[in-house]
Amino acid sequence: MKPSYTWRVTRVALLLLFGAFFLVPLLAMLDFSTRDLGGGRSGEAWLDLVRDPDLSAAIITSLLLALLTVGGMLVLLVPTMIWVRLRVPRATRLVEFLCLLPLTIPALVIVVGMRNVYSWVNYLVSDSVLTLTFVYVVLVLPYSYRAIDAALSGIDAVTLSEAARSLGAGWFTVIGRIVVPNIWSGVLSAAFVSVALVLGEFTIASLTNYENLQVVIALLGKSEARTSVAASAAALLFASVLLMALSYVGRGRRARKENLT
Amino acid sequence: MTSPQGPGAEVVLDGLSRHYGSVHALDGLHLTIEPGEMVALLGPSGCGKTTALRILAGLERADEGRVLVSGQDISDVPANKRDMGMVFQAYSLFPHMTVLENVGFGLRMRGVGQRERRARGLEVLQLVGLGDQRDRYAHQLSGGQQQRVALARALAVEPSVLLLDEPLSALDAKVRTQLREEIRRVQMEVGRTTVFVTHDQEEALAIADRVGVMSNGRLEQIAPPEELYARPRTRFVAEFVGLTNRLDAAVDGSTARVLDCTVPLLDGSVASGPGLALVRPEALEVRPESDGNAAVASRSFLGSVSHVTCDLDGGPEVTAQTSSALAAELAPGTRVRVSVAPSPVLVVPAG
Amino acid sequence: MSRRTALSPSLALLPFLVYLTIFLLVPTVTVVVGAFQEDGSFSTANIEALFSEAALRTLWNSVVLSATTAVIGAVLGALLAYLVVTAPPTSLLRRVVVSVSGVLAQFGGVTLAFAFIAMLGFSGVVTELLRSAVGVDIFGSGWLFGLPGLILVYTYFQIPLMVIVFLPALEGLRPQWREAAVNLGATTWQYWTRVAVPLLRPAFLGASLLLFANAFAAYATAAALVSQGNPIVPLLIRAALTSEVLLGRQNLAFALAFQMIVVVAVVMTAYALLVRRTSRWLR
Incomplete structure (x- = not known):
């Protein structure tokens, strides 16, 4: 059953077509953002990324949001998921349902309904753009949940914790020093995917009139088209590096497992 | 078709x-x-x-x-x-x-x-x-x-x-x-x-x-x-199919000397000189004897029969199959004599 | 004592549950309740407004956009996944396509809109190239910023999403099935029509539904691309949120968001059912 010649040629041709479809818009961004008004090349638009005060501020805001969201997600999700596995397995379905719910309740719906909640947040906490963290944690939940769940399924958390408990460890030690180190790659994946999502978030910020990176880029698009394209290319590049790193973390985990068997 | x-x-x-x-x-x-x-x-x-x-x-x-x-x-x-x-x-x-x-x-x-x-x-x-x-x-x-x-x-x-x-x-x-x-x-x-x-x-x-x-x-x-x-x-066949003991043997004509016993040879054995005899556990006999050639190391009960593992004096470990009634007398440490039943064996070149 | 041990482990879940209640459930309930209220009292006026001609036309556009990109994305994505799965598991092609799809499936929003504007906009790279080389103006009357443009741009993230969702199903096709079919006398064609296609059908349909929901709820790409008019539901929601009164209704945003919940929930439930069926088959 050797593949025929026609099939091999068709295959290569199809792959090239797919490659072109995905590559051309990206190359167009690169070309567009380095155009000079006179018709030559210029790096002006890319230099604006660090020169434009609005843009720099937005980059810092989005990075801070990403950091806070990862922190919040880890604090909220990791102990809960481990605890459910170790002590309250009957809550597994509930927690899974809640974590995956944001896939069914789109960000657009949440933003429509969250005005009341946010007026309290603004009143009780602050009205800084950083309060977006609260809703971003919900937004990244499904993806983080899957990453951590995959890692948790890969180890026998119950047996590990029983072993540790019988050796005299308390619950905090069990979670912090036994389980978490074993699901480290999953936690890292969850963090990466959260950062990538927050850096690309536009819907909620723009509809609540907060200025994060994507909102500022969209505004810039109206006045400085080339700078805005350069900025979105840079954001994409950064997110790609993160998500690629993520796929390597995942692969390292699998590779390790395969070596053992 | x-x-x-x-x-x-x-x-x-x-x-x-x-x-x-x-x-x-x-x-x-x-x-x-x-x-x-x-x-x-x-x-x-x-x-x-x-x-x-x-x-x-x-x-x-x-x-x-x-x-x-x-x-x-x-x-x-x-x-x-x-x-x-x-x-x-x-x-x-x-x-x-x-x-x-x-x-x-x-x-x-x-x-x-x-x-x-x-x-x-x-x-x-x-x-x-x-x-x-x-x-x-x-x-x-x-x-x-x-x-x-x-x-x-x-x-x-x-x-x-x-x-x-x-x-x-x-x-x-x-x-x-x-x-x-x-x-x-x-x-x-x-x-x-x-x-x-x-x-x-x-x-x-x-x-x-x-x-x-x-x-x-x-x-x-x-x-x-x-x-x-x-x-x-x-x-390869002898060792892959069934349990096999490896014992030093000396081939002479159509027989070999193994553990001071004389046994007939199978086709494919070495023609003469020293070699390794491949002996099935059921072809080994074990009986208690104070001045025997081995000591019982362990035994495992398999139902009507048992496997008895013995350390040959100055030689390898061998596994013999005995009736479980006999194995009951063979506590670890017991001195025993291990001998070979006269069924044909394969003798291969040593090493 | 037994009561305490039964209850206290569950208590540790409280922070998580409270948090999700505040930031996920309360907004959702607000939307549902708000859809049936006007000026603080019960009213079906907003729901009725969903059935006005303008709102129905927008819904229809959204359905057309989502269905078209779901079908195109599913077919092309399945094709690409098949090209990948027939390459050896360690091949560079497979690694690259899988990781790149992971990135591009998440790559909606402003960036994607700008990439296509840079390529096909009025002074886009490809537009100018064609204008000067062949004298063709593919920018035309600005189709990129309307429904046809949205279809093209959405396809860009729908195909990679399909690859990610469908690849496990394709990988779940055991070589034994092919060998068993061939051994029992099946030709390649018979293997595909009698074994492979029926086996993959639920996974394919399920993935298409997921793509539909994905396109239906997508906002950022459309928002960055379309600045005039509100051709699809997410943009109508934007208009309802930013301008106080639209179609004469204050709570219209709630009603539209409620409509979106219903559509996405129905589609995702069907998806979940289909996935459960396949996972039983393709273990």
Whole structure:
């Protein structure tokens, strides 16, 4: 059953077509953002990324949001998921349902309904753009949940914790020093995917009139088209590096497992 | 399409070779299988037994050699025209079809009508004892039931040759024993020529008319189970089939001296001088004796018989099979005399 | 004592549950309740407004956009996944396509809109190239900023999403099935029509539904691309949120968001059912 010649040629041709479809818009961004008004090349638009005060501020805001969201997600999700596995397995379905719910309740719906909640947040906490963290944690939940769940399924958390408990460890030690180190790659994946999502978030910020990176880029698009394209290319590049790193973390985990068997 | 004469066809593998890169999966395999016979191909993983089966089925091509069924060369016949029924290791049932649809699939491919498919399907399902499971799906069946359905599916097309590729390896020990009896019964009933590939020597010995032991892409020996066990022709066969002790021996003419006993030789032994005798546990006798040649190291109870492991003075550890009544007297540390029963042994060059 | 041990482990879940209640459930309930209220009392006026001609036309556009990109994305994505799965598992092609799809499936929003504007906009790279080389103006009357443009741009993230979702199903096709089918006398064509296609059908349909929901709820790409008019539901929600009164209704945003919940929930439930069926088959 050797593949025929026609099939091999068709295959290569199809792959090239797919490659072109995905590559051309990206190359167009690169070309567009380095155009000079006179018709030559210029790096002006890319230099604006660090020169434009609005843009720099937005980059810092989005990075801070990403950091806070990862922190919040880890604090909220990791102990809960481990605890459910170790002590309250009957809550597994509930927690899974809640974590995956944001896939069914789109960000657009949440933003429509969250005005009341946010007026309290603004009143009780602050009205800084950083309060977006609260809703971003919900937004990244499904993806983080899957990453951590995959890692948790890969180890026998119950047996590990029983072993540790019988050796005299308390619950905090069990979670912090036994389980978490074993699901480290999953936690890292969850963090990466959260950062990538927050850096690309536009819907909620723009509809609540907060200025994060994507909102500022969209505004810039109206006045400085080339700078805005350069900025979105840079954001994409950064997110790609993160998500690629993520796929390597995942692969390292699998590779390790395969070596053992 | 080759048409079988009678239920079973003669199968000849003539000088099959196959390599993957520099690895020789098959290295000139010759094998003739009589019509209606069941041959087990036995060997460790990578010995080429599965490759041989897949070449026979047409799923892989040989680099050299021919496959003959009923005297016709079918080397160039594609797999879907070969008229062979194959049972795979596991999970080969089509999951979106019921048991009956699975069993009828081959007939459907041959353009057999709905009514006849159903009748024939029920017939083979009865044969494997699963007539009442016809409307179930694979995921609703146990592993053993799935493999019986797979057997029924292979038999439904009335193939000239039945091929079984480690069909029991994914099952529990108990189901495995049951199902192998079942496979043997069904095979006897339908009388098809059958090739059964396995790495489990007990399975091969229990089920087949003849067992072919393979190693490194070659057939080491093919013989009925009793002969294979009692008269292994090579060191590989002796050691792969059954437990074997290795004892120093001195060959002189047609006999050898082993543990101060004289034993007859099997064909293929060294002609003269020192060598290693390959002795079965049941050919070793152990009796308590204060000035014996060994001390009992441990014993394990296997039911009516026990295995007693002894340290020979200044020699290796050996395992002997005794009645459990005798083993009860042989507490670890007991001084014993180990001797060899006068059944023929294979003596191979030392080292 | 037994009561305490039964209850206290569950208590540790409280922070998580409270948090999700505040930031996920309360907003959702607000939307549902708000859809049936006007000026603080019960009213079906907003729901009725969903059935006005303008709102129905927008819904229809959204359905057309989502269905078209779901079908195109599913077919092309399945094709690409098949090209990948027939390459050896360790091949560079496979690694690259899988990781790149992971990135591009998440790559909606402003960036994607700008990439296509840079390529096909009025002074886009490809537009100018064609204008000067062949004298063709593919920018035309600005189709990129309407429904046709959205279809093209959405396809860009739908195909990679399909690859990610469908690849496991393709990988779940066991080689034994093909071999068993061939052994039983099936030709390649019969294997595909009788075994592979029926086996993959639920996974394919399920993935298409997921793509539909994904496109239906997508906002950022459309928002960045379309600045005039509100051709699809998400943009109508934007208009309802930013301008106080639209179609004469104050709570219209709630009603539209409620409509979106219903559509996405129905589609995702069907998806979950189909996935459960396949996972039973393709273990």
